[in-house]
Amino acid sequence: MKKTSISIKITLAFLLVSVVTLLGLYFVFFYLFEQHMLEVEKDKAALIAQTIEPMIGMNHYLGMNEEIANIGQQIIKHKQVVGLAVTMGGEILWSSVENDSRDHIHVSYPIEDPVTSMVIGAIDLSYTMDSYNNAINDVKETLLYYFGMLSLVFALFAMFSRYSLSPLSKIATIVQRYQLGSDIDFSNVRLETETGAITDAFQRMVANIREYTVLLERYKHSVDESSIVSRTDLEGRITYVNDEFCRVSGYSRDELIGQKHFLIRHPDTPDSTYAELWATIKANRIWKSTLKNRRKDGSAYYVKATIVPILDESDAVIEYMGIQHDITQIIEQQERILRQATDMITGLPNRVKLEEDLKTVVSPKFAILNIDNYQIIKDYYGYDVGNQALQEVARILQVFLKNHNVTAYKLASGEFGLLAGDETIDIDFFYLICQHIVQKIEEHTVNILDNSFDFSVSIGVTHDERHLLTYAGLALKHAQDTRKSTILYESTENLIYHYENNLVWTKKIKLALKENRITVFVQPILSANELRVEKYECLVRMIDEDDNIISPFHFLEIAKQSKLYHQITRQVIDVSFAAFSKIDDVQFSINLTVDDLLHRETMEFLIKKITESSLASRLVLEIVESEGIETFVEISDAIHQFKKLGCKIAIDDFGTGYSNFSYLMQLNIDVIKIDGSLIKTIDTDKRSQIISTTIIDFSRQLELSTVAEFVHNESVLDYVRSIGIDYVQGYHLGEPVPIDVLLTDSIASN
């Protein structure tokens, strides 16, 4: 639609305002003037009546009525008075009416008695409206002339406006034809002060536009050089890509233009990412995120993308601009870091990540979880099973901890870390969580390959920020030592003392081994019937630097922890074989733990000793801590091998814990040593009596020998002999003595 020019608008507006104003003024003025004029005419007529009224009144009062007629005659001569009547007491005293067709007004004025002031009559006067009509006509005529003049002024004003504003039209035309980068020329425009200012402003604006255009070009160049830039239409078709885009994606510009961005979409990027992207930019908002794209050769590259909707003046989207930065190296680096911080078996963050996280966590609560006997499981079933066991525990931890703000880490072999960085989780609650974890894991039967495992775990918990890992480790150690599932590290001094003590004892053991102060004591085992010494049990003792005899109670567990245990075992074997090779016709037993049986070096040492000596038939291998040994094929094989060599196998401490008879048959053992805790109260405790009797009956049927340990008085001896025990052993019958003493006695007796 063609727009009306400003000059016409101004003129029309001026005309409209003027006409409305003048018409308003005309009607208001004319109405008021007319009314006023009418009133004036009435006043004039009234004034005439008022003027003659006193004289008429006075003349009438004095009875000079002829004078009233004279007055009437005088008045009627007035050119605008066309009628006059003087009425007294209701009778016309005098009247004169001219036959005049002119408009007139009628005025009646009362006549008062000059003495009493009472109304005694009236003057009725007819007055022509000639003056009024003439005045009105004069006003109308003047206004019409004025309007005519005003119309002329309007016309002149319109012409002047058009003339004055015509440069603006020319300026508008020039500006409309202006093209970016070209000059703008107003030389043909008639310039005055205002139009000059406008053209100057346009000139400056064009200069600014040119300046900004150059600047924008430089910005664009900078962005193109530093970023991956693309533009797409509203359907996502690529309309522009910069060189960097082509370089990174591997596509040429021709291959990209007109294609949808789907071309570079990597299949790993989920649909939800693109759904969110489109939802955001279609809502005219900027979308920012990291995208995994696909190069032409199929390889992946990562970009940090910012998608900006480009809006027109009415805020409608006209296209989308994507500015991306290639962060492939960063992402790959992050993945490498993540891999470094992730345990590859379980997928859990590892110790590196834990130490990193500990730097930022406030009021941490930390626990170390250890799978009991994990090393044995791994050694026995192999790494694959061990790894699967770790994965299973990790899975349980992740499932259980996902509802708590507790992170699980994979630490050393069979160990997991649990870190609560949430200040809302206090140590009591964290401890409770740990207890539940123990419960969850121990309730869970894990099936790996064809084997079922019921894991038990130990957990050490601490919230001491200074030495989280150390104290949690100490608490774990304490839990394992005390056979408790979960221990909260609280008594620092006790634990430190305990482990300092361990260190001291470790040093002592090492020194004792070095100085050959690990020695063997022997305790006699007598036949129950004849009470004759038939065997000796070899028992380890340590002689300290002051020649005190140290019970294994003080150092054996510590030796196990410090890997000195197997040296001690070998020392016992060595000393025992050396002694009993010099003592004839007596059996001797050596204690072996499951660790010993699974320890290749120790077993080879023992077999070598057996095969190099002729003591196999006199040797009884007492397997201590035998709980669960039936599950180990290696142990079964070892026992079989020892039996083949001629050795006898005894099971120590039978009758407590999870002892059962079935594995006795599986392992083909020869001797059962009933646990001392049953024997030492057997003379009084009914329960011990029943269990021991059952074991003896069963052994007899299996043709196994039985030994009662801890026979510490005559009453116990009598009772065990009464229920048919084969052998007896205990302080009542003979205390342990140094093996050298036995050897000396034997040599002496020989």
Place this chain on the structure above:
Amino acid sequence: MIVLLIVTVSSMATEYDPLLLKTQASIFPKIILLDKDVESKLESDKIVISIVYSENDFENAIRLKNLIEDSYKKNLANKVLLVRLVDFREFEKENIATAYYLMQGEPDVHKSITSHAGKNRRVCFSYNYKDFENNALISLLIKEKTYIYLNKSAVHAYDIKFNPMFYKIVKVLE
């Protein structure tokens, strides 16, 4: 006998225009009421007009008195109107009327009466306007129409405030 009396009187008396007398009888009493201070000039709440005549004008004076009384029936504006006849010779200055009417007479006598009237701020009519020379205040003449004359030179002496409109209808003589 009446005719004889008229002839006798007329042969002795000054001539008076009956129409003029009648007109004056009709108008002059009303002029008294145009005096704004007339209330203070009443005699026992009565309007008293003293017609001062000369000896030979008694009959005209009577005639005038009758004309006035006939016109007003002794009532003027709800007040009693009394008309007294006073011979020039018997004029007593103590006998103050509301207004005086001078028949024709000697100038000196008229001057003493007008002086008396003026001092007492009483209206003094005269039959003949020429008595204005003797300081009469108001007179009346009938020509083509009725004219009431006011003696301008005596106005100040009398110090009487008339209804302003009165001044509009009178002819003022210097």
